[in-house]
Amino acid sequence: MNDTPDKKPARRPLSLNKGTGAPRRSGSRTTAVVVEKKKKRLIMPGQAPSKAAPKSDAAPKGMEIKKAPKVDEAAEAARKLGLSKAEYEKRQAALSKAQAQQEDRDALRRAEEAERRARMEEEKAALDAKRREEEEAELRRLEAEEEARQKAEAEQEAARRPVGAPTAPTKPVEEQSALEKAGGRIKKKRAAPPPARSKGETKRRRGKLTIVSALSGDNERQRSLASMKRAREREKQRQRGGGGSRDKVQREVVVPEAITVAELSNRMAERAADVVKYLMQQGQMTTMNDVIDADTAQLIVEDFGHIVKRVSEADVEENFLIDDTPSEEKDRKPRPPVIAIMGHVDHGKTSLLDALRTTDVAAGEAGGITQHIGAYQLKLKSGDQITVLDTPGHAAFAEMRTRGAEAVDIVVLVVAADDGIMPQTIESIKYAQAAEKPIIVAINKMDAYEANAQKVEMDLLQHNVITESMSGETIAIQVSAKEKTGLDALAEAIALQAELMELKANPTRNSDGLVIESKIEKGRGPVATFLVKRGTLERGQIVVAGEYWGKVKSLMDERNKQLKKAGPSTPVEVMGLDGAPMPGEPFAVVSDEQKARELTEYRIRLRKEKENVKPSAMASMEQMMAKMADKVSSEMVLVVKADVQGSAEAIKTSLESLGNDEVSARVIYAEAGGISESDVNLASTSGAPIIAFNVRANRQAKELAEREGVEIRYYSIIYELLDEIKGALEGMLQPERRETFIGYAEVLEVFDISKLGKIAGAKVTEGRVERGSGVRLLRDDVVIHEGELSTLKRFKDEVPKVQAGMECGMGFKDYHDLRKGDQIECFTVEMLDRVLD
Incomplete structure (x- = not known):
């Protein structure tokens, strides 16, 4: 032991003695403990257990053995996570449940994937089998046609052979079958030869085309069954002497005053390429979309073997005219x-x-x-x-x-x-x-x-x-x-x-009425408001309104309720037209699309002819002289987009009515609908701003307008729009020059001054003269000079003005041809801003 009483002995950790196997504990005393291992006793069936023997491994007196406490893993884990044991067990149960659910979902997904793959394999196998059956059926049909063709050729050859010529001997079936049994074995009958192929024709590819087969060296294009069939048909027609054996159908062709090549070929039921080829042979280079006159169309129809029926193009419009014949009284019903x-x-x-x-x-x-x-x-x-x-x-x-x-x-x-x-x-x-x-x-x-x-x-x-x-x-x-x-x-x-x-009105006749309004809505297209006057308008009918036509797809009332039909005096929104017709145009139901197309094409052509009418020489000369006389002729070009067609038309009319002979507004484009990129391109090309009334530009149009520098002005009230355009036109007007007479002076003497030139000694006879005012020099009552008064002196002093009855010295700016007796007229000039009436 250590002699120093203040220091405590060092504590050693508890360990086991390797030699004896007895545990040792630290302390002032060390006692060896021997642990005896107790053997397990086996109890046989039917044998009663013996009484417990006294414990032989008891520790010596004064010595106690402490058992190690049992560790609660759940509580320990909960303590580390900062949770209670109940919360930890609850969380573990939730995790186990979620893991089980995930495993169930994975298993279900794997089963569905396997089922889907099996179904796809079945469908693929069915499609392959069907395709193989079709190919085999087509091959059998072609082989049958080839056999029939060979049989027909043999019959034709027999028919061409002279009477009495020797023919190849034919053997009976029994003899042929006997000959086939040669040398103790039976020879199979030779199958029919495959269809004859043209020179250079390769065997048709069968089966699916895979990447391996496509890259396996045979890169030549294989002929299809349809190609082989067309080749055989051409060969048959050649053998028959061409395709002229069929009878040509003669048709009655209606020929208007003007018609396109494509439409004429459609009416004749001929190929448009044949008609174009015919015109090229006649020396006219045309395309299918070119318009030809009635005389040329008549020659084409006659040369193709059809009957011509000449009609005036205006007949299409006359046939469309709404029938105003009153219905019988029994058919007329009261209407709102x-x-x-x-x-x-x-x-x-x-x-x-x-x-x-x-x-x-x-x-x-x-x-x-x-x-x-x-x-x-x-x-x-x-x-x-x-x-x-x-x-x-x-x-x-x-x-x-x-x-x-x-x-x-x-x-x-x-x-x-x-x-x-x-x-x-x-x-x-x-x-x-x-x-x-x-x-x-x-x-x-x-x-x-x-x-x-x-x-x-x-x-x-x-x-x-x-x-x-x-x-x-x-x-x-x-x-x-x-x-x-x-x-x-x-x-x-x-x-x-x-x-x-x-x-009253007849609800059973063909519907007709007026277009009240029209517009182009995003996502819906052209939408027109019709007012039905007579008849009943139904979905699916073909209507013509102005230059547009279409099949009625939808009918809606003012509450956006879908209708199946609309009777007399009913306003209804119609969808299905190919454009927005002008408000006020009559609409009517036609029987078929052909009539609707003919009528709208005629109206469009008529409008373009009116727009493209060139002014006469006299009118052009008058316009040129007017511009030369006015010296200034300004025009404001505008593009108008509005929410509805009626508003666009009203704005265009109002803007073009503004102005006078010097300035005017010209609307080059006025339509309903939002501002698109094409509108911005048109405005950029023509140098015109875009007037937007209750519409907006989409994102692409805005970006394009910013790049091109096109101004878009938005309005929602009509008179604000007109006031701004009117103000812009007034700013383009040249200011009005107003001249005010102020006085006369007479030249009495002319003095030649070296620094100033010639100075007129004059007397003011009427009114007054002012320095800086405008002057005119009159000689024998003829104006010989007009300029500005640069010098005005009274004696030797410069003065701003001189009254009547007084004498003064007057000098002209950049003019010195002055003579005694000349008259000087003085005046002032004001430039006034002008306004449009």
């Missing part, structure tokens, strides 16, 4: 009246309709004005239905109002009680009177403080509109769209007027 709400801008037309149908359309219109015609049906409280056309009131939409008046039965003229008769109100009255439509006057805004209905009726007398209160026949109703008063009286007046007119 079609009314048009017309009047001045901001007089409450759309608000009045909102009050009738309890919806808010005015909120959807930019600036609170109607930009295009809206067509829809209203069901009144009485149960009656009316079809309404809400026409714009702005001056730019005059043509749309005209179309609205032509398409309707009754015109409801809306006049504001506070504003009275306005310019567009007068235009609406003229349209209704020209179309001979009855007018119902709705005096709106009766809730306003300045409302005066009597004054409105008095003003209407000036335009031949006499109301009932003025002893006339025109119905006048006082309403207020804001307070919703007088609406029942207005609806009753419309129903009464419709009853007096006895509106």
Whole structure:
């Protein structure tokens, strides 16, 4: 032991003695422990276990043996993760469950993959078997045809052989079969020879073409069965002496004034290439899309062996003319009246309709004005239905109002009680009177403080509109769209007027009517609003509207509800046309596509001929002289894109009406639909900005416009658009030169000064003269010079001006031919900005 009492003895770890096998523990005392291993006792069946023997491995007195504690692995793992044992066991159970589910999914996926592969192998085997059967059947058919051909050739050879000529001896079947048994063995009958092949023809490839077989050295193209069949057919025709044995079908061919080569060949049922070849032989180099005249077409038809029927091209249009023959009374049924709400801008037309149908359309219109015609049906409280056309009131939409008046039965003229008769109100009255439509006057805004209905009726007398209160026949109703008063009286007046007119139509005849509006929507294509006047329009029918035609794919009402058919007086949106027709164009149902195509091609050709009419020499000379006289003739080129075709047309008409002889706006392209890359390319080529009305450019068009430097101006209100273009045109005008006379002076003497040149000593006889003003030198009342007054002196001093009766010295800028007695006229010049009327 260590002598130092402060230091404790070093503790040694617990270890086992290798020699004796007894464990040792550290401490002040070391005691050897001997552990005896107890043998297991086997108990035989039927033998009772003996009593427990006393423990022989007990430790000596004073010594205890401590057993090692049992480690709980779950608790230890939970402690390391910072979790409780319950949470750890719960997590382990969840992981085991997820692992089991994943294994189930993997097994299911492997089973499905195996099933799919087996199914694909079965389908592939079935397709291969079917293909092999088809090839074998085709080969058998070709072999049969070859045998038949050889048999026919043998018969022809026998027929050509002279009578009595020796023929090859034929042996009976029994003798042939006996001869085949030679040398004790039976010879098989030789199979039929394979089909004869032309020289250089290789054996047809059979089976699938694989990469190995394609690269195995035989790179020559193999002939197909169809190629072999065509070769045999050509050989047969050659042996028969050509293909002229078939009878040619003679047809009656309708030949208009102008027709394309492709269309003529189609009507003759001949190949277009043959017709082109015929024209080339005649010295005319044409293609299938070239147009030929009626005389050339007649020669072609006659040379091809057909019968010619000459017709005028206008006959196509005449045959399309809508049949106005009235139907029998028993076939005519009552139809709803079609009314048009017309009047001045901001007089409450759309608000009045909102009050009738309890919806808010005015909120959807930019600036609170109607930009295009809206067509829809209203069901009144009485149960009656009316079809309404809400026409714009702005001056730019005059043509749309005209179309609205032509398409309707009754015109409801809306006049504001506070504003009275306005310019567009007068235009609406003229349209209704020209179309001979009855007018119902709705005096709106009766809730306003300045409302005066009597004054409105008095003003209407000036335009031949006499109301009932003025002893006339025109119905006048006082309403207020804001307070919703007088609406029942207005609806009753419309129903009464419709009853007096006895509106009826035949729903069973071919449908016809008018195009109210058209547009091109993204994802839907051309969409046109039709107003059916007579007949019933159904899905699947072929319609022609203006220069466009198509099969009706979809019919929808104003609530986007799909319809199967639309009867008389029904507005409906139609999809299926190949373009957006112009509003106001009539539409009608035709029997087949051929008639529709002929009619639209004729109309397109007629329009192009009108556009390409060259001005006469006199007109060209007049234009040239006018430009020389004006010296300046500026033109603003524009591209217009709008949401609907009617708006595009109205904007084009309004823009081209602006300007005068010096400046003008020319719209080179006006269509409905969004701005595309082709529109930007057109604007870039022509150097024109793009006017976008309620439409936007797509991303590609925007990027192209930025690269090309094309300006796109967006508008949503019509009068803002017109005001800006008008301002731009006024900026292009040359300023007006205004000249003001200020005085006369007479030259008394002429002085020659070395530094200044000749100076006129003059006396102001009238008005005054000013330095810097314009002057004209008159000699014998003839103007010989016009320039500027550079020097004005009174005695020796420069003065700004000299009054009448005084003498002064006057010098001209860059002019010195002055004489005694000359007259000097002085004037001032102002440059004023000009405006368009």
